[in-house]
Amino acid sequence: MFVEPAETQIHALSVARTAQLDAALNIIAADPGAVKAHATASALRDYQHEGIRVMFYATALGSILIVTYVEVD
Numbered sequence: 053m054f055v056e057p058a059e060t061q062i063h064a065l066s067v068a069r070t071a072q073l074d075a076a077l078n079i080i081a082a083d084p085g086a087v088k089a090h091a092t093a094s095a096l097r098d099y100q101h102e103g104i105r106v107m108f109y110a111t112a113l114g115s116i117l118i119v120t121y122v123e124v125d
Contacts, residue, residue: 054119061122069124076104077119084110084117096120 054062065073080087080099090096090107099106103125109118 053116054122058119058122065124072102072104073106073122073124076101076106077117080106080108081117084108 062070062073076099079101080097084097087097087099087108090098095109097108097110099108105121105123106119107121109120110116111118
């Protein structure tokens with residue numbers, strides 16, 4: 053699930069960038085707990101890899117990810 057700012061960011065991506073983001077989201081979904089906590093908000097996770105940044109919250113069981121920010125260089 054994407055919150056409004058992240059949804060807007062996604063719609064601005066090219067097809068190639070969207071594919072990169074999809075790959076990153078699959079990695080995150082496989083083990084959201086392995087993603088480091090954000091520096092200022094411990095419940096917020098901050099995934100960064102090869103020009104992609106995704107900040108998200110995971111539900112208590114980790115089965116639902118709420119994406120709050122997306123950046124693809």
